[in-house]
Amino acid sequence: xxxxxxxxxxxxxxxxxxxxxxxxxxxxxxxxxxxxxxxxxxxxxxxxxxxxxxxxxxxxxxxxxxxxxxxxxxxxxxxxxxxxxxxxxxxxxxxxxxxxxxxxxxxxxxxxxxxxxxxxxxxxxxxxxxxxxxxxxxxxxxxxxxxxxxxxxxxxxxxxxxxxxxxxxxxxxxxxxxxxxxxxxxxxxxxxxxxxxxxxxxxxxxxxxxxxxxxxxxxxxxxxxxxxxxxxxxxxxxxxxxxxxxxxxxxxxxxxxxxxxxxxxxxxxxxxxxxxxxxxxxxxxxxxxxxxxxxxxxxxxxxxxxxxxxxxxxxxxxxxxxxxxxxxxxxxxxxxxxxxxxxxxxxxxxxxxxxxxxxxxxxxxxxxxxxxxxxxxxxxxxxxxxxxxxxxxxxxxxxxxxxxxxxxxxxxxxxxxxxxxxxxxxxxxxxxxxxxxxxxxxx
Numbered sequence: 001x002x003x004x005x006x007x008x009x010x011x012x013x014x015x016x017x018x019x020x021x022x023x024x025x026x027x028x029x030x031x032x033x034x035x036x037x038x039x040x041x042x043x044x045x046x047x048x049x050x051x052x053x054x055x056x057x058x059x060x061x062x063x064x065x066x067x068x069x070x071x072x073x074x075x076x077x078x079x080x081x082x083x084x085x086x087x088x089x090x091x092x093x094x095x096x097x098x099x100x101x102x103x104x105x106x107x108x109x110x111x112x113x114x115x116x117x118x119x120x121x122x123x124x125x126x127x128x129x130x131x132x133x134x135x136x137x138x139x140x141x142x143x144x145x146x147x148x149x150x151x152x153x154x155x156x157x158x159x160x161x162x163x164x165x166x167x168x169x170x171x172x173x174x175x176x177x178x179x180x181x182x183x184x185x186x187x188x189x190x191x192x193x194x195x196x197x198x199x200x201x202x203x204x205x206x207x208x209x210x211x212x213x214x215x216x217x218x219x220x221x222x223x224x225x226x227x228x229x230x231x232x233x234x235x236x237x238x239x240x241x242x243x244x245x246x247x248x249x250x251x252x253x254x255x256x257x258x259x260x261x262x263x264x265x266x267x268x269x270x271x272x273x274x275x276x277x278x279x280x281x282x283x284x285x286x287x288x289x290x291x292x293x294x295x296x297x298x299x300x301x302x303x304x305x306x307x308x309x310x311x312x313x314x315x316x317x318x319x320x321x322x323x324x325x326x327x328x329x330x331x332x333x334x335x336x337x338x339x340x341x342x343x344x345x346x347x348x349x350x351x352x353x354x355x356x357x358x359x360x361x362x363x364x365x366x367x368x369x370x371x372x373x374x375x376x377x378x379x380x381x382x383x384x385x386x387x388x389x390x391x392x393x394x395x396x397x398x399x400x401x402x403x404x405x406x407x408x409x410x411x412x413x414x415x416x417x418x419x420x421x422x423x424x425x426x427x428x429x430x431x432x433x434x435x436x437x438x439x440x441x442x443x
Contacts, residue, residue, distance in 0.1 A: 039066040046131050048104065053131035061129045061137065064380050065163060068175045069103060069137075073328055074159050077341045080316040081177050081328055084248075085159050086342065088179055088310075091244040095181065096156040098148060103161055105143040110136050113146060115265045115291060126370040129163045129174075137163035141178045142266070142309060148182055149298040155183040159312070165372040169388040173325045174379065177312040183236070184295065184305030187225070192232035192304075199239055207246045211238070211259040219261045219269045224292045229304055233289055234269065237306035241273060241287060248315070249275065251344075266291045267307060277318060285310035321346040324414065326384050332415045353413055355387065356423040360431055361406035362440035369405075369438075377437055378409065381429050387412040404443065 040047045041063060045054050048066060073081040089097055107130075111123055121127070122139070129137040138144075141158045148156045159179040166172045185195055215221055221230040242257055249255050256276035264270045267288025274281045287308035295303050313325055320339070322328070327335055327347075334350040375389055386409060393406035409430070411423045435442055 039063070039069070041066075048131075051104065053135050056132045058125060058130040058133040060125050060376075061131055062376065062380050064383060065129055065137070065174060068161070068329075071175075071329070072161065074099060074161065074177045074179075074312065078336055078339045079328060080320045080322065080339055080347075081312050083339060083341055083344070084312050084316045084319065085177075085179055087248060087344075088244065089157055091247055092155070092157055092181060092240075094155065095183075096148075096151065096153040097159070098144065098151075098156060099159040101141075101144045101147060101158070101160060103138050103163065104131070105136060105138045107134055107136050109143045109146070110139055113294070113297065114142060115293060117265070126372045127165055129165065139164050140309065141180050142307075145180075145182060145294070145307070146298060149300065154185065154303075155181075157181050165376050167371065167389065168375045168378065168386055169390075170324045171314070171317065173313070173329075174376070176325075178309055179312060180307060180309035181240075182290075182305060182307045183240070184290070184300065184303045185233070187229055187302055187304040189226075189228055189232065192229060192236070196232055196236050196239070199236065207242055208254065208256045209242065209259075210256060213259050213261050213269075213271060215269060216261075219263065222268050222289070222292055225289070225304060230269070230289055233304050233306055237287060237289070237308070240306075241285070241308060245273070245275060245284065248319070249277070252277065262286055262288070264288060266294060282314075282318065284315070319344050323347075323349070324387070326387075326414055329384065330414055334415075351415075353415075353417050355410050355412040356418055356420060358409050358411065358423065358427045359392070359406055360409065360427070360434065361393070361404060361443040362434065362438075363443065364403045364405060365439045365441075369403075374407070374434070374438070377433055378430055381433060382409075382411065382426050385411050385413055385418065385423075385426065406443075 038049050041061070045052050046059065046061060047053075048069065073079045074085050076082050085099070089095070107123075111120075116122060128139055131137075138160070140162050141160050144158050144160075148158055157179060160177065161175055162178050163175055166174055185191055213219070215227070221227055238259065245257055246255065258274045258276070258281065260272045260274065262270045262272040264286060267290055270286065270288030272286050273284050275284055285308050287306065290305040290307050292304070295301065295305060313328065316322060316328070317325065330336070338347060339345070371391070378386055378389060388410045390408045390410075391405060392408045393404070395404045396402070397404070409427070411418060411426070431442060434440060
């Protein structure tokens with residue numbers, strides 16, 4: 001549900017899909033995709049797994065991204081992403097799980113039903129993958145909360161692959177995975193108190209907790225909620241999250257958990273949760289009391305709920321000791337065979353192949369420059385051979401006021417040596433496409 005979205009704080013509570021007849025946006029089709037990618041980018045339309053979408057000025061999906069749609073790492077038993085998902089699900093044994101919803105959603109589901117403003121930067125083409133103005137690859141699993149609510153379940157988990165144009169380095173990838181939880185109950189103080197006591201009576205591991213958050217104008221109780229009801233549902237949320245974190249990090253001695261006030265348009269009050277791991281505070285998830293407009297939109301006017309969302313890659317990299325996010329996509333048996341469903345064991349590097357470093361510099365034309373678009377273009381030409389892209393120089397000419405950028409591209413394969421000749425050929429293609437697409441003057 002909640003995800004960090006560049007300008008919206010990188011966290012987002014996903015949202016809705018209609019529960020109508022079978023089709024791309026329907027809950028009645030359990031397995032939406034096959035095990036093999038099936039896509040085609042035509043001149044006027046894009047087809048993915050048999051579903052066709054007309055192109056328009058918003059279209060920016062790429063073959064490299066569409067080729068990932070059917071990989072479903074969160075469902076591959078020996079992939080650390082899937083192992084983390086299952087461990088989280090084991091902490092919510094009475095929650096319904098949804099993990100096979102289609103990643104193709106409407107922009108209404110992805111943004112409007114979340115009450116994300118029309119002019120919010122998280123909607124831009126530079127941040128998302130659009131089939132057209134009305135259709136997008138989901139940027140968060142929260143795009144399916146209405147489907148979860150339509151199921152009749154009052155507590156559920158949603159997991160899946162999500163898509164976001166982003167920078168290139170060891171911890172960022174244009175496809176990653178999220179899991180979110182949703183719980184609601186009658187907005188009745190007696191029922192809320194009874195439910196809170198029930199879960200608090202269950203023995204949970206000790207945890208060193210830092211939580212000095214208070215209700216304030218910047219993070220308020222919603223006007224439609226009483227302070228007492230909001231406090232009870234928030235206490236239920238915090239107890240549930242603290243217990244899950246303690247169980248996930250059971251092998252971590254003296255674990256500290258810190259709650260911090262946050263802002264999301266789909267919850268209030270809202271919080272982020274951090275853990276002190278190996279001497280550093282690490283953001284784990286975002287959460288809060290669900291915006292009542294969302295509950296009302298699902299016909300649940302008399303209910304009050306909480307929701308949380310977290311990225312699986314970050315947790316897996318920490319718990320399994322995986323140094324590069326690209327490894328999750330490796331089909332090398334030396335990687336895959338290291339992991340066992342239900343267990344957390346540290347990754348043992350099998351090799352570190354040498355890098356090949358290339359620079360590209362250019363004068364920018366007038367207008368906006370979006371680094372995400374630049375990184376996306378490089379991914380399209382070089383794929384997972386790109387380890388990271390770093391801006392190493394940003395220069396403005398004192399006389400002409402023209403701006404020059406220099407980026408360092410680090411190429412490195414995860415499973416083989418690359419030759420300088422091979423990378424030179426790729427680099428030349430990168431230079432040409434950067435010049436053609438962005439109308440820059442190469443230096």
